[in-house]
Amino acid sequence: MSDNPSPFLGEQADGRSGFPPGIVPPVAPLWPGFLTGQEDAPVRVLLVDDDEFMRRVIAQELLSDLRIQLEGQAGSLRDGRRLLATHEFDVLMVDLRLGDGTGFDLIQEAREQHRTGEIIVISALEDESHVLHAFELGATGYLLKDAWLQSFAQAVLQVVNGGAAITPRLARRLLSRLSHRPDSRTPPSVEPPPREATLTARECEILRFVARGHVTEEIGVKLGISGQTVNAHIKNIYKKLHVHSRAQAVSYAAYSGLI
Template sequence: MSEQATPPAVELGAGQSGYPPGVCAPATPLWPGFLTGQEDAPVRVLLVDDDEFMRRVIAQELLSDLRIQLEGQAGSLRDGRRLVATHEFDVLMVDLRLGDGSGFDLIQEAREHRRSAEIIVITVLEDEAHVLHALELGATGYLLKDAWLQSFAQAVLQVVNGGAAITPRLARRLLSRLSHRPMGALPPAAQPLPRETTLTARECEVLRFVARGHVTEEIGNRLGISGQTVNAHIKNIYKKLHVHSRAQAVSYAAYSGLI
């Protein structure tokens, strides 16, 4: 039996990629300078999780990305409170089940200390009640610990640039619930909006792009308006819907039939 010949090794010279002739090497991902999270100005993150193994996994991923700076870690509500009170931060990543208390309490305290900070929940709890309560408190991310198709680092960069980060499996479930909801039906916690708070056509357009995960710059480019105008529309949406974050606005508008 004849043996198959092994292809000869390719020696790389200057400018060669090592790929066969006619095949281009994958393009290096570009990170535009206008986005938040640059190597010379990284996003500052606090991580609070009492699961030591999971905390180590998440920390390792964050530390490997030069656009992110892990400011501090904690394994309890008490130590998390100390971090929130003593550190400047842009994003708080927090588990809902802490050995000495609830992550919901830390989310509320973080909001009091730094209202502009983004909150990402990291948890094993995927029931709708926990998700909606986290969004009501101002979380802009909700990640399940056992999910494969997600990146903790990308979630951080997503929320600081105006998007929302949610585990794809959980997002699929929530979308499915919305799609099977009878026309006009609202969940018990949602109340119909007064007529005077109806969003304009332009505000609805902006909110739909927000719901798809687009950041301010992208929305402006697609609608042919400036980023400042986009942000003005978003502020009006917040005021009309009585919400405080993009995730809250999308959640409420979806349940209310506005988008």
């Protein structure tokens, strides 16, 4: 076996990059100063899940990101309520199946007590009724426990910066409905908007970017408009659809056939 290190193992002992000649090593992504979640002001997270193994997995990922501060963990509805009463937070991550109750109750209580906090569901349940109900109660993200190609830390950073964090295969379903104009079924417990509440082409375009998890600044760059203009369009969408969050807007539009 050769004593020389593999050229694909990163930096070598002599300080060279370890990449073949002509190949530029990847640069660590920068976190723009205008986004929430800087190392000197990390995003505060509460985690509630009765699956101890899954809770450790998620906690380990969150703790490895200096932009996030894990304020507290709980494994039951009762202990989750205690966290809500004793901790300030920016993001609540909660499972729907808790040993002594349902995560829906905690979502509703968190939304009532901490109106500015974001809520991400982490669940093994992916049927549409659970997903939609979580959004109706005010969740801004829905992640499946068994899904690949997703990052819990990235989801936290997305929602605090105005995005919606949805597991890719769930987002794909929503996008499919947006593209194929489904029937006029609407999510339960949501008041249908008046017939004149149609979305403009630009509003539809922005909603599709929101469904993909893009934040305001990213949408503005892609469309060549300011972040302030993007937010103005989003406010108009909320008003037209009688919703209060980006996740609600996406799910409602997907099921109502408005776009």
